[in-house]
Amino acid sequence: xxxxxxxxxxxxxxxxxxxxxxxxxxxxxxxxxxxxxxxxxxxxxxxxxxxxxxxxxxxxxxxxxxxxxxxxxxxxxxxxxxxxxxxxxxxxxxxxxxxxxxxxxxxxxxxxxxxxxxxxxxxxxxxxxxxxxxxxxxxxxxxxxxxxxxxxxxxxxxxxxxxxxxxxxxxxxxxxxxxxxxxxxxxxxxxxxxxxxxxxxxxxxxxxxxxxxxxxxxxxxxxxxxxxxxxxxxxxxxxxxxxxxxxxxxxxxxxxxxxxxxxxxxxxxxxxxxxxxxxxxxxxxxxxxxxxxxxxxxxxxxxxxxxxxxxxxxxxxxxxxxxxxxxxxxxxxxxxxxxxxxx
Numbered sequence: 080x081x082x083x084x085x086x087x088x089x090x091x092x093x094x095x096x097x098x099x100x101x102x103x104x105x106x107x108x109x110x111x112x113x114x115x116x117x118x119x120x121x122x123x124x125x126x127x128x129x130x131x132x133x134x135x136x137x138x139x140x141x142x143x144x145x146x147x148x149x150x151x152x153x154x155x156x157x158x159x160x161x162x163x164x165x166x167x168x169x170x171x172x173x174x175x176x177x178x179x180x181x182x183x184x185x186x187x188x189x190x191x192x193x194x195x196x197x198x199x200x201x202x203x204x205x206x207x208x209x210x211x212x213x214x215x216x217x218x219x220x221x222x223x224x225x226x227x228x229x230x231x232x233x234x235x236x237x238x239x240x241x242x243x244x245x246x247x248x249x250x251x252x253x254x255x256x257x258x259x260x261x262x263x264x265x266x267x268x269x270x271x272x273x274x275x276x277x278x279x280x281x282x283x284x285x286x287x288x289x290x291x292x293x294x295x296x297x298x299x300x301x302x303x304x305x306x307x308x309x310x311x312x313x314x315x316x317x318x319x320x321x322x323x324x325x326x327x328x329x330x331x332x333x334x335x336x337x338x339x340x341x342x343x344x345x346x347x348x349x350x351x352x353x354x355x356x357x358x359x360x361x362x363x364x365x366x367x368x369x370x371x372x373x374x375x376x377x378x379x380x381x382x383x384x385x386x387x388x389x390x391x392x393x394x395x396x397x398x399x400x401x402x403x404x405x406x407x408x409x410x411x412x413x414x415x416x417x418x419x420x421x422x
Contacts, residue, residue, distance in 0.1 A: 085225075086220070087219065087222065088221070093225075098205045106202070107196055108196055111192065112242070112245055112249065115143075115144055116147070118210075122212040122213055124376065128306060141166045147182075147186055153266050154295075160256060169252055169262075172255070172262075190208060200230070200231050202234040289380055291378055291420070292310070292416065292417075293377075293416040295415075297309070307374065308364070310374070311360055319381070319420065320335065333351070337350075338386070345368075376394075377392040405422050406420075
């Protein structure tokens with residue numbers, strides 16, 4: 080049996096995602112089983128970008144996720160459910176869905192995948208600390224290991240029993256389709272509340288410490304194999320960036336130039352403009368070049384800093400933990416994406 084341990088996020092080290100892809104190519108997987116404590120939209124998009132349509136079209140895949148404490152985004156579940164040859168189940172889902180706060184009776188902390196091809200006697204497993212988020216799969220500091228063997232008795236002696244146990248968990252789990260609508264509704268209700276009316280909105284934008292917007296699904300404007308970097312924002316968002324675009328502004332007009340400070344330390348300047356759909360459109364720093372990984376499913380946070388804007392892309396749960404107690408009026412776009420300012 081061959082094995083490889085790795086510390087993700089260090090230069091020249093594999094990532095959880097790259098190991099999954101490497102073992103998949105070696106095994107030419109015919110049976111994929113992935114089990115993860117939670118899933119985010121960024122994780123689903125990261126996996127999709129790496130594995131492409133060839134995987135979905137040719138490999139039957141089974142996915143077991145947890146919804147403990149509401150950490151899994153409904154958008155991620157819908158993304159995975161809609162993929163061809165994909166079956167998604169929720170660990171103890173029928174029970175957890177009925178509990179306030181989605182508190183489990185038995186925490187689900189799995190973070191592993193099995194990649195099996197019995198016809199070629201190839202058996203692979205990738206396990207580690209990373210969850211099914213972009214951070215967990217390839218960006219954050221995580222540890223992991225992969226195992227592979229083409230000798231069936233060796234597979235049975237080493238991680239075959241783990242595969243059997245994982246299959247048992249899968250068989251007992253709740254199909255995601257059975258609870259997705261209820262979960263989506265309850266999950267949204269459990270998030271920070273949206274403001275009613277406009278009375279809570281700040282009018283003195285120079286006093287705003289920071290502002291934010293949910294990225295949602297980001298169109299792959301740079302090609303099908305690359306994460307997108309353009310997002311639409313609601314009309315009037317330009318005021319947070321220090322502009323005051325008139326209501327009569329013609330579509331495709333430039334509102335102004337915005338300079339971002341990225342986690343990589345580099346600055347990027349792009350024009351904010353009014354799009355054909357009468358929404359404000361901005362090109363963000365290219366994710367893989369500026370330390371952002373992907374924007375899909377993230378909450379984008381902007382801090383004004385001497386005419387520039389420090390920028391973070393946070394998972395929804397991390398954003399809520401850090402800022403939920405400091406949010407000003409929370410607004411919602413027609414698409415359901417939320418935005419607002421931080422007090």
